[in-house]
Amino acid sequence: MTEAPHAHDPACPGCAAPDLAFSAHDHGSCATDTLARAEALLVARGVRLTPVRKRVLEILLEAHQALGAYDVLNRLAAEGFGNQPPVAYRALDFLTEHGLAHRIRRLNAFVACMHPGEVHAPVFLICRVCKTVAEAPGAAVGAALGSAAADMGFAVERATIEALGLCPACKVAA
Amino acid sequence: MTEAPHAHDPACPGCAAPDLAFSAHDHGSCATDTLARAEALLVARGVRLTPVRKRVLEILLEAHQALGAYDVLNRLAAEGFGNQPPVAYRALDFLTEHGLAHRIRRLNAFVACMHPGEVHAPVFLICRVCKTVAEAPGAAVGAALGSAAADMGFAVERATIEALGLCPACKVAA
DNA sequence: TACACTATGTAATATCATAACATGTCAAGG
DNA sequence: CCTTGACATGTTATGATATTACATAGTGTA
Numbered sequence: 224m225t226e227a228p229h230a231h232d233p234a235c236p237g238c239a240a241p242d243l244a245f246s247a248h249d250h251g252s253c254a255t256d257t258l259a260r261a262e263a264l265l266v267a268r269g270v271r272l273t274p275v276r277k278r279v280l281e282i283l284l285e286a287h288q289a290l291g292a293y294d295v296l297n298r299l300a301a302e303g304f305g306n307q308p309p310v311a312y313r314a315l316d317f318l319t320e321h322g323l324a325h326r327i328r329r330l331n332a333f334v335a336c337m338h339p340g341e342v343h344a345p346v347f348l349i350c351r352v353c354k355t356v357a358e359a360p361g362a363a364v365g366a367a368l369g370s371a372a373a374d375m376g377f378a379v380e381r382a383t384i385e386a387l388g389l390c391p392a393c394k395v396a397a
Numbered sequence: 398m399t400e401a402p403h404a405h406d407p408a409c410p411g412c413a414a415p416d417l418a419f420s421a422h423d424h425g426s427c428a429t430d431t432l433a434r435a436e437a438l439l440v441a442r443g444v445r446l447t448p449v450r451k452r453v454l455e456i457l458l459e460a461h462q463a464l465g466a467y468d469v470l471n472r473l474a475a476e477g478f479g480n481q482p483p484v485a486y487r488a489l490d491f492l493t494e495h496g497l498a499h500r501i502r503r504l505n506a507f508v509a510c511m512h513p514g515e516v517h518a519p520v521f522l523i524c525r526v527c528k529t530v531a532e533a534p535g536a537a538v539g540a541a542l543g544s545a546a547a548d549m550g551f552a553v554e555r556a557t558i559e560a561l562g563l564c565p566a567c568k569v570a571a
Numbered sequence: 572t573a574c575a576c577t578a579t580g581t582a583a584t585a586t587c588a589t590a591a592c593a594t595g596t597c598a599a600g601g
Numbered sequence: 602c603c604t605t606g607a608c609a610t611g612t613t614a615t616g617a618t619a620t621t622a623c624a625t626a627g628t629g630t631a
Contacts, residue, residue, distance in 0.1 A: 271608085273608095273609065273610085276609095291586085292588075293586075293587075304611090305611045305612075306612095307612055307613080308587080308589080309588090309590090310612095312587095312588065328503060328557065346542065346545060348553075351554070357549060357551065359551070361545065363541045363544070364542045364545055366541075367537045367538040367540070368558065368560055370537070371533045371535065371538055372522055372533060372562065375522065375565075376565035377524075377531065377560070377562055377564055378562045380561055380562040380563070381562070382558070382559065383502065383558070383560075383561075385556065385558075386542055386551070386553040386554075386555070386556045386557075387553075387554055387556070388554040388555070390550070391550035391551065445577085445578085445628095447579085449579075465617085465618080467617075478580090479580045481582075482618080483580080483581085483619090483621090486619065486620080487579080505619095
């Protein structure tokens with residue numbers, strides 16, 4: 224991580240994000256932890272966390288919120304990496320395939336996964352006011368979906384489950 | 398409907414689509430029924446099913462599968478309606494807002510809703526082989542999602558639930 | 572008719588994503 | 602050590618999806 228750890232700041236949109244969700248926490252440590260876990264995981268799989276890929280993962284972790292591919296690209300370009308879309312998309316695709324990042328289709332954006340390696344059917348909660356994206360445990364939802372699909376003879380392989388609504392903070396404010 | 402009713406044809410991708418899902422049925426009648434229900438519903442709400450809107454709904458019903466906005470636009474343009482994107486997007490947005498159509502985010506596409514007026518948290522099953530989109534009953538999935546979200550203090554307002562996998566026919570073929 | 576309201580048409584542009592190909596990097600086998 | 606093959610990155614170009622802004626036209630009502 225290049226960003227120093229910092230305490231919870233209600234003005235920071237990232238402060239209600241994945242895994243630690245809508246509660247105070249230390250960005251720096253959760254990000255470094257995640258990055259370390261990610262590296263170990265990829266080594267175990269025999270694939271490489273190259274500079275671009277690593278930097279993209281760091282960018283997502285630092286932002287601690289959903290970023291568009293072009294947001295990521297701009298930051299990469301500013302640091303001397305290639306400045307064409309495929310540079311960002313390739314790294315994001317790689318991270319997504321390996322479960323280190325998730326795509327939020329509703330936002331055309333990507334977030335770092337906060338618990339890489341663990342099996343999880345991700346469920347995303349998107350606050351329509353502050354745009355914060357939280358990753359909720361999705362086992363029960365996934366099971367319900369699998370069951371509804373099975374009733375129709377359909378076999379689920381992947382699922383996109385995204386809820387739009389109000390996070391606790393914005394609910395209070397409203 | 399401008400398309401004549403026809404019996405189930407395994408070669409027709411629409412023949413495994415919303416509501417009647419993955420089983421044989423009569424396209425013409427399910428489409429005309431749906432259109433009639435839609436009209437009644439809008440009259441009751443005091444909004445207008447104008448020519449463009451009606452035609453877009455018909456196009457979706459005829460296609461009986463997910464169509465991109467530009468697919469819809471091309472058909473409209475061929476029939477003398479405007480040929481700029483807003484023409485299609487406005488009609489599609491209107492239909493979506495009134496529950497007459499749904500947006501499939503994974504496909505950047507739209508499908509006609511087969512049971513307008515009924516409250517339903519739509520769940521979509523997308524076959525990765527034949528691209529067919531089916532709408533499954535989503536009450537249980539929605540409830541699970543609402544509950545998982547509530548545990549984190551998040552209030553769900555809308556949800557996107559889309560599963561990618563294999564439909565019965567393609568499962569057998571594989 | 573005049574007015575307000577809604578809907579449609581059109582131009583221009585923004586945003587998101589991929590195909591195709593050239594170049595560079597690196598480690599394993601000769 | 603050097604070749605070779607696999608993988609990764611850089612770059613050009615283009616395609617696909619979506620929106621903003623403004624002009625025009627229809628609709629119902631006072």
